[in-house]
Amino acid sequence: MTGKLSGNGPGPRDVLPQGTRLPLLPDTNPLTGTAASGEGPFRRVVRIVNPNGLHPRLADWFKRTCAQYVCTVVVWNGETRADGNSLWDLIGLMAMPDSDVILEVDGPDASKAIDPLAGVLGSPGGENYTI
């Protein structure tokens, strides 16, 4: 795993070297993202189905959900990494509609956090899309 998993605020984005792949961890079920034991790190592939992609309001909702947990939350779009607690990072992911991102959680309550966080990321929205 490359790149720091901690740190809040809009610091410089971490970008993995070209060609780097993020393997699923050995104890992670590739379909559900759940681990056999422990509190992470867990990873899950989440499709962005919101027709506006990961737009600022969705990113803000995700950030506020992250704040309910103490675990570290990282979202990867390709080789670009976002701290889940940083709105700037999340906007900078530029996650388009129908793209897949990788949600990664690690820490004491990671197993509790992964489902709600994946639910927000994969939410179809319901916002007023005319504005």
Add this chain to the structure above:
Amino acid sequence: MRLCNFIVRDAITPSLAASAPPGVPSTPRDPATVKTVKEQVVREMVVALHAAGHFRVSDVDEIVRAVLRREELGTTGIGRHIAIPHSRHPAADRLIGTLALSRDGLPFDSLDGEPVYVFILLVSPQDRPGDHLRALEAVVRTMRNDDFVRQLRACQTREEIWALLENAAPGW
């Protein structure tokens, strides 16, 4: 995408006339002050786009309302003295935007509670979310560079701002 790809040069406002109402406590989160300031800022920037040849005069009020409706759903004051008021609107046939500076800083219900000095307003067509996301990414990528923001805020004229945007390093 770079800022100079979608910011309309002739609509750049080096010094906003918008200000907090006199005699009103200008605490950043005072709702009445913020509402007044947001309307002033957004209108000034949309009018600047109209004056630069974008949007019919009959569209101005509706675009202002659309941007303010978006603000009601959640502030676009994203912290670090930056705000990105934006909206989709059928009057836009492509993504366009403009940039404005406030010399004294304005209350904008920013996420970090700080006044906003740099405003970037985006108006995009309703059917191109990709362009919208690319523009937002360009804003945060550029504005997270403190040196760039410091230079930007020091600019006094439209020409200085435009030169800075054009000459910014690709990473900005």
